[in-house]
Amino acid sequence: MTGRLKSVALALLAPAIAIVLSILVTTLVIAAVGSSPGEFWSTMFEVPKPRLRVDIVNQTAMIYIAAVAAAIGFRMGLFNIGLEGQYTIASFAAASFAGAAYLGGFANVIASLAVAMLVGAAWSGIAGLLKTTRGVSEVISTIMLNAIAVTLVGYFLNNYGVKEGNTVHTKNLEPSSTLGGFSPFEDRDGEIWALSIVALLLGIGFWVLLNKTRFGFDLRASGQSESAALASGINPKRMILISMMLSGAVAGLIWMPALFGGARNYGTSFQVGLGFLGIAVALLGRNRPVGMLFGALLFAFLSVKSNDLTFGTDVSPSIVQITQGVAVLAVVVTYEVVRRWRTRLEQRAVSRELTGTTAGATS
Amino acid sequence: MPSAVDAVQLRGIGKRFPGVVANHDVDVTIRPGTVHALIGENGAGKSTLMKILYGVQRPDDGTIAIEGEQVVLKSPTEAIEVGVGMVFQHFMLADNLTVLENMVLGAEKLHGIGDGARTEIRRISDRFGFDLDPDVLVERLGVAARQRLEIAKVLYRGARIIILDEPTAVLVPQEVDALFENLRELTSAGNSVLFISHKLDEVLAIADDITVMRRGTTVGTADPATATKQELAELMVGSELPSPETEESTVTDTVQLSLSDVTLTDEFGRNLLSDLSLTIRRGEVLGIAGVEGNGQAELVETIMGMRIPTAGRIMLGDEDVTHWHTRRLREAGIGYIPEDRHRHGLLLDAPLWENRILGHQTRPPSSKGMFINRRGARKDTERIVADYDVRAPGIDTPSRALSGGNQQKLIVGREMSGDPVLLIASHPTRGVDVGAQAAIWDHIKRARRAGLAVLLISADLDELIGLSDTIQVILRGRFVGTFDPAKVTPQDLGTAMTGGAA
Structure with missing residues (x-):
């Protein structure tokens, strides 16, 4: 029992150190530029207003979906930096499809989600194919595909979009295809989008896939040791392609809660940057479903709350990005340190176990 | 050996990792101006021993003497200082830099990074027949030339004792001959070479002395002038272990x-x-x-x-x-x-x-x-x-x-x-x-x-x-x-x- 307790404590050690470090660094930076850290932290830690609370939940959902998409790649040892491009092009495709209203009502929503996943998977599949057939690093190809996706979407939007004043967007969703949400507070505070539930389902699905299925085992094995995976009968190329496409399919869903919840079209309301936030949160949460949930919540909280800084203090809201960045860096470093320390502890435990039974060396 | 001081004396070297004894009671003596071959199957403990001599790992037991002086090597830098250099099997060169730049990287203080260094590289190259042009990009060099560059790098840093980890693994036969020529030049100038290999032909062709390792320890030495490949192979794989006795045959027809x-x-x-x-x-x-x-x-x-x-x-x-x-x-x-x-x-x-x-x-x-x-x-x-x-x-x-x-x-x-x-x-x-x-x-x-x-x-x-x-x-x-x-x-x-x- 104490062993279990100890391992939980060890698991929490790294994120705790990381958070303390990032608070420390942020404080130093604010002090260095001559603002008041106290003012900053009191604004940040103030209980958010109901409107912001709703925002935080919605943002958490989208960041979490992005994190799951990134984590699928990471667990396999793939660095899918292309989430950004994948969800951009998938969101545009899904918004166009939904706006065209080939189907009515809820069927339209489901079909559009399928379109988003297919387009996301196809886009990441390009990088997967390049890697398996030509050995092109997915890091390079996905970065390039990001740029191509943005350009392509811009081109189609300008040529086929609906012009409205200075802005262009895809055709608005029919009212029957927009999904209501859930207003926990007063109506003016906004709604938690219905499709935020997708994040929860993906989190559960990710956990089941990873820990309970053969595919998940193959994925983790490939990520831990490519050579051992090969010798165990896993086809590495097939795994790369499948996991890359799976990551892209999930990435396709990132912005869907917003599309069907509030935005109703792909245009100026499209939120960029969620893909990169997802990568950061996957690192922060160590690609674990629960860890990433806390990471997504933390990042959403910081991002949303930073808006308060504009009115309340003379600290720039951008300072929050430093906090986020340091948190990620610190978590990566401290996890590695804690991991090595743990390995040593475990080896010592084994040696202790064996003293007396063999003449094995203990140190 | 009567007069000259031994280049390297390893006595009773032992190294343990959790649960494994990687080296124990290792004794190796390298005479100055010779090629000393260290042979053994994979896992016999050769690489651990090399790492100890090059300061990458510290031994738990035993002593190291370089040219008669007892030393404690805490890092490769300290090994270089006492004259021990190592060429790894996998080259550590920057392809997009020139020979000169690769050479001075990390050793800028020795001869600067300009003409002083260029002269020194030419001197080393001419002296040992390395045929290296300081201003050629490394990506243009073939495998054998890269290896010569690695050896030159070590000499440039003042090494007199050079460890070569399976240097012939990457070479074709003609290149092996050329490498051996270079090694003979090196030893005739008073340098010593520790040559790690399990290719017995090559060991017999180049070595002045041979030490054999098995299961983490040195099990014997051999004189290449008289030893045969067979004797070396036996020393490497051993034949005094308890034999695992088969019983009667269970072979079927299927x-x-x-x-x-x-x-x-x-x-x-x-x-x-x-x-x-x-x-x-x-x-x-x-x-x-x-x-x-x-x-x-x-x-x-x-x-x-x-x-x-x-x-x-x-x-x-x-x-x-x-x-x-x-x-x-x-x-x-x-x-x-x-x-x-x-x-x-x-x-x-x-x-x-x-x-x-x-x-x-x-x-x-x-x-x-x-x-x-x-x-x-x-x-x-x-x-x-x-x-x-x-x-x-x-x-x-x-x-x-x-x-x-x-x-x-x-x-x-x-x-x-x-x-x-x-x-x-x-x-x-x-x-x-x-x-x-x-x-x-x-x-x-x-x-x-x-x-x-x-x-x-x-x-x-x-x-x-x-x-x-x-x-x-x-x-x-x-x-x-x-x-x-x-x-x-x-x-x-x-x-x-x-x-x-x-």
């Missing part, structure tokens, strides 16, 4: 595995395996003897479906499995004990019970349909831990924490699960202690009695002779002889392994 004229060609069109044919019957152990690097690894990977043969046919029972991939072969009942357990046999950071699943993902008790059967896998891991005497605190311990012998017992237990019809055992007892070795031998013998067909690859000739029903000798990708282990001696095998001539 052929379990047959290869006919299997050929495997690499991307350059060279034959790695040429027209190999073999049959293994149920209850038979076929041993493959050979000096390492003669196609054993490729043979195993071909049978395991990790490589697909260029020509020929592989039959498992009465099914043609030539084009099957690993998973299908494993599902058909092939167990596989890989040569390198860390790279191919284990997920080091995963707990024991997850390692039980590895390679058995698609079969009970590890899985049920598309799902992993956690309870089944854990229960079966408990069984393996008990039956195969795997010493571990529990099945949730990561496999990394186990000693080599216990890791190997876990792998053997896993590969024997699920009633395999064929076992591919590649160096099954390499790097494990004597107790684990005996246990693994027993398990193989028991399975053989129960009708298992076994392909055994080993560098330990006693193991081969003791366990096999038939021994085939492999040399440069071909079978060059079949022996009856009841009648063959390690000497006979050694002769065949090195190409006939004694």
Whole structure:
């Protein structure tokens, strides 16, 4: 029992150190530029207003979906930096499809989600194919595909979009295809989008896939040791392609809660940057479903709350990005340190176990 | 040696890692101005010893004396300071920099980074016949020139004792000759070379002295003027260990595995395996003897479906499995004990019970349909831990924490699960202690009695002779002889392994 307790404590050690470090660094930076850290932290830690609370939940959902998409790649040892491009092009495709209203009502929503996943998977599949057939690093190809996706979407939007004043967007969703949400507070505070539930389902699905299925085992094995995976009968190329496409399919869903919840079209309301936030949160949460949930919540909280800084203090809201960045860096470093320390502890435990039974060396 | 002070004296060097003794009681003496060869099979402890001499790792016991001075080396920098330099098997060069830039990188203080350095490089290059142009980009250099650059780098930093880790592994025969010319120039100028290799021909051609390592310690020295390849091979693999005695034959008439004229060609069109044919019957152990690097690894990977043969046919029972991939072969009942357990046999950071699943993902008790059967896998891991005497605190311990012998017992237990019809055992007892070795031998013998067909690859000739029903000798990708282990001696095998001539 104490062993279990100890391992939980060890698991929490790294994120705790990381958070303390990032608070420390942020404080130093604010002090260095001559603002008041106290003012900053009191604004940040103030209980958010109901409107912001709703925002935080919605943002958490989208960041979490992005994190799951990134984590699928990471667990396999793939660095899918292309989430950004994948969800951009998938969101545009899904918004166009939904706006065209080939189907009515809820069927339209489901079909559009399928379109988003297919387009996301196809886009990441390009990088997967390049890697398996030509050995092109997915890091390079996905970065390039990001740029191509943005350009392509811009081109189609300008040529086929609906012009409205200075802005262009895809055709608005029919009212029957927009999904209501859930207003926990007063109506003016906004709604938690219905499709935020997708994040929860993906989190559960990710956990089941990873820990309970053969595919998940193959994925983790490939990520831990490519050579051992090969010798165990896993086809590495097939795994790369499948996991890359799976990551892209999930990435396709990132912005869907917003599309069907509030935005109703792909245009100026499209939120960029969620893909990169997802990568950061996957690192922060160590690609674990629960860890990433806390990471997504933390990042959403910081991002949303930073808006308060504009009115309340003379600290720039951008300072929050430093906090986020340091948190990620610190978590990566401290996890590695804690991991090595743990390995040593475990080896010592084994040696202790064996003293007396063999003449094995203990140190 | 009467007058000159020894270049290097290693006395009683010992190094322990958790659960493994990597080196113990190692004694090596390198005379100045000589090429000293250090030979031994993989895993004999050569690389640990090199790392100790180059300051990468610190010994737990023993002393190091360089040119008569006792030294304690805490880092490669300190090793360089006392004149010890090392050229690794994998070159450490920046392709997009010039020869000059690579040379001065990290040694800017010695001769600057301009003409001073250029002059010094030319001097070294001319003196030893390295033929290096300081201003050529490294990416334009061939493998042999890169190696000369690596050696020059070490000399540039003032090394007088140069460690070369398997320098000929990457070279073609002509380049090897050229390298040996360079080495002779080096030693005639008073430098000493520690030459690590397991290619006996080359060692005999270049070395002035030979030290042999086995199982972590130095087991003898030889004089290249009088020693034969056979004697060296015997020293390397040993023949005084307790022999694993076969009992009466259990060979049946049913052929379990047959290869006919299997050929495997690499991307350059060279034959790695040429027209190999073999049959293994149920209850038979076929041993493959050979000096390492003669196609054993490729043979195993071909049978395991990790490589697909260029020509020929592989039959498992009465099914043609030539084009099957690993998973299908494993599902058909092939167990596989890989040569390198860390790279191919284990997920080091995963707990024991997850390692039980590895390679058995698609079969009970590890899985049920598309799902992993956690309870089944854990229960079966408990069984393996008990039956195969795997010493571990529990099945949730990561496999990394186990000693080599216990890791190997876990792998053997896993590969024997699920009633395999064929076992591919590649160096099954390499790097494990004597107790684990005996246990693994027993398990193989028991399975053989129960009708298992076994392909055994080993560098330990006693193991081969003791366990096999038939021994085939492999040399440069071909079978060059079949022996009856009841009648063959390690000497006979050694002769065949090195190409006939004694």
